[in-house]
Amino acid sequence: MFPRDFAWGAGTSAYQIEGGWQADGKGPSIWDTFCHEKGGIFGNQNGDVTCNSYELWEKDLECIQQLGLTHYRLSLSWARLLPDGTTRNVNQKGVQYYNRVIDDLLACNVSPMVTLYHFDLPQAIQNLGGWKSPGVATLFDSYSKFCFQTFGDRVKLWITINEPHVCARLGHEVGIHAPGLKEKGTAAYLVGHNMLRAHAMAWHSYNSEYRATQKGAVSLALNSDWFEPLDPLRHEDVASAERDLAFTLGWFAWPVFITGDYPELMRSAIETQSKMMGYSGNWRLPRFLKEDPPILGTADFFALNYYTSRKVKSGGCCGQMLSMKRDLDAEEVLDPSWPISGMSWLAVVPHGLRKLLKYIKDVFNNPTIYITENGFAQVGPLQIEDVERCKFYRSTISEVVKAIEEDGVNVRGYFAWSLMDNFEWADGFSVRFGLFHVDFSGAELSRTIYQSGREYSKIISKYKSAQSGCQGFLDDDY
Ligand code: GBH
Numbered sequence: 001m002f003p004r005d006f007a008w009g010a011g012t013s014a015y016q017i018e019g020g021w022q023a024d025g026k027g028p029s030i031w032d033t034f035c036h037e038k039g040g041i042f043g044n045q046n047g048d049v050t051c052n053s054y055e056l057w058e059k060d061l062e063c064i065q066q067l068g069l070t071h072y073r074l075s076l077s078w079a080r081l082l083p084d085g086t087t088r089n090v091n092q093k094g095v096q097y098y099n100r101v102i103d104d105l106l107a108c109n110v111s112p113m114v115t116l117y118h119f120d121l122p123q124a125i126q127n128l129g130g131w132k133s134p135g136v137a138t139l140f141d142s143y144s145k146f147c148f149q150t151f152g153d154r155v156k157l158w159i160t161i162n163e164p165h166v167c168a169r170l171g172h173e174v175g176i177h178a179p180g181l182k183e184k185g186t187a188a189y190l191v192g193h194n195m196l197r198a199h200a201m202a203w204h205s206y207n208s209e210y211r212a213t214q215k216g217a218v219s220l221a222l223n224s225d226w227f228e229p230l231d232p233l234r235h236e237d238v239a240s241a242e243r244d245l246a247f248t249l250g251w252f253a254w255p256v257f258i259t260g261d262y263p264e265l266m267r268s269a270i271e272t273q274s275k276m277m278g279y280s281g282n283w284r285l286p287r288f289l290k291e292d293p294p295i296l297g298t299a300d301f302f303a304l305n306y307y308t309s310r311k312v313k314s315g316g317c318c319g320q321m322l323s324m325k326r327d328l329d330a331e332e333v334l335d336p337s338w339p340i341s342g343m344s345w346l347a348v349v350p351h352g353l354r355k356l357l358k359y360i361k362d363v364f365n366n367p368t369i370y371i372t373e374n375g376f377a378q379v380g381p382l383q384i385e386d387v388e389r390c391k392f393y394r395s396t397i398s399e400v401v402k403a404i405e406e407d408g409v410n411v412r413g414y415f416a417w418s419l420m421d422n423f424e425w426a427d428g429f430s431v432r433f434g435l436f437h438v439d440f441s442g443a444e445l446s447r448t449i450y451q452s453g454r455e456y457s458k459i460i461s462k463y464k465s466a467q468s469g470c471q472g473f474l475d476d477d478y
Pocket of ligand 1: 016345417433
């Protein structure tokens with residue numbers, strides 16, 4: 001059974017849904033630049049308009065109400081609020097927009113969970129070096145304080161940074177996300193480091209300046225697959241799976257939840273590769289300095305984005321150059337029994353979520369966990385009757401029930417990704433994650449509920465009525 005105050009939510013992010021990329025004084029972000037200049041996005045698409053939530057927020061609110069959500073997770077566009085990234089210039093129109101969203105949600109009895117940063121750095125800050133530059137942490141801290149000050153009387157759940165792993169790796173190592181850098185084996189570690197410093201500064205600011213009056217909670221959202229050894233009897237596979245967990249979840253979760261520093265496994269793997277390539281010492285994975293804000297303990301809950309699982313075996317690397325892949329020295333494969341959703345990376349493995357939750361409980365000292373993202377993609381011909389996705393949500397949520405009831409994991413919320421179809425980064429509009437379909441070919445951008453939206457809404461209302469002691473719960477099957 002779910003705890004009484006369990007959060008039933010759905011999520012979106014600013015660049016993926018808002019549009020209005022130049023409206024009312026918004027500054028450009030690295031995603032505006034990346035889509036307009038670098039190409040590489042499916043069909044040359046961009047988020048200039050996307051769901052146009054900047055103008056159509058009421059439509060989103062109707063969707064939220066139709067689902068019966070208790071929580072809605074959205075992100076703020078830093079450059080909409082602070083066009084040049086600094087608090088020297090505040091865009092009041094941006095403040096008004098988010099005030100309205102937050103007030104409308106609360107008026108409908110929906111609690112906002114607000115992410116400060118979901119991939120869309122103000123271009124002005126990129127021009128100063130972006131996340132590679134240590135100074136970004138101070139700018140992020142000022143932006144965060146501005147948001148706590150402006151919205152924190154009403155927002156009680158905060159995520160500082162969404163998926164530092166994805167920003168670092170896809171943005172600075174692989175280059176398929178903004179800002180599109182491919183500085184293999186170096187930049188991602190620096191970016192991850194500055195993201196942790198930025199997060200920690202913001203958490204400390206909240207802790208010392210706002211917590212007493214605002215009484216909210218702050219964390220960062222970490223994405224991880226569940227990794228397990230291809231052959232559990234092979235020592236190399238077991239070690240590779242452990243390394244993969246350390247490089248994905250551990251990279252950020254160890255510093256914040258266990259030691260204040262990176263996993264030893266990660267440090268030694270990087271050092272080994274540096275040496276093999278003829279470099280001395282561990283110069284790629286930075287160390288936290290005395291001047292840095294302490295990282296340990298800077299999360300009031302554990303926010304997990306889970307999508308899929310991998311089997312891992314040793315080896316599989318790769319060329320004569322430094323790279324994260326080389327450092328990781330592990331090969332990820334799919335189990336043939338796992339169905340694939342619309343996207344090749346997204347194998348459907350609901351039981352992997354249960355295992356990952358148990359792992360987090362055991363390794364990171366039994367934290368309160370919010371599943372801040374989880375979802376299923378549709379590609380190809382539109383199916384409003386999306387039976388596979390209905391099954392996906394049912395079985396995923398039943399795995400969460402098992403994690404709570406049988407493994408004693410302290411899960412406090414579940415956020416489906418996403419409220420509606422939106423701009424799926426490098427995949428543009430070719431991939432649909434929504435509980436609502438959005439008609440991007442029509443001027444109205446009309447939202448239509450998928451069958452999976454109805455299904456999720458039924459699940460929510462069953463659990464809600466069970467919690468309030470109504471009859472009729474016992475004969476349901478999830
Ligand atoms: C989330 O990240 C994002 O937070 C969200 O904005 C997005 O819409 C959602 O996923 C759906 O994609 O190296 O090319 O094989 C999810 C974590 C990690 C999933 C990287 C894709 C591998 C892509 N992502 N992963 S690739």
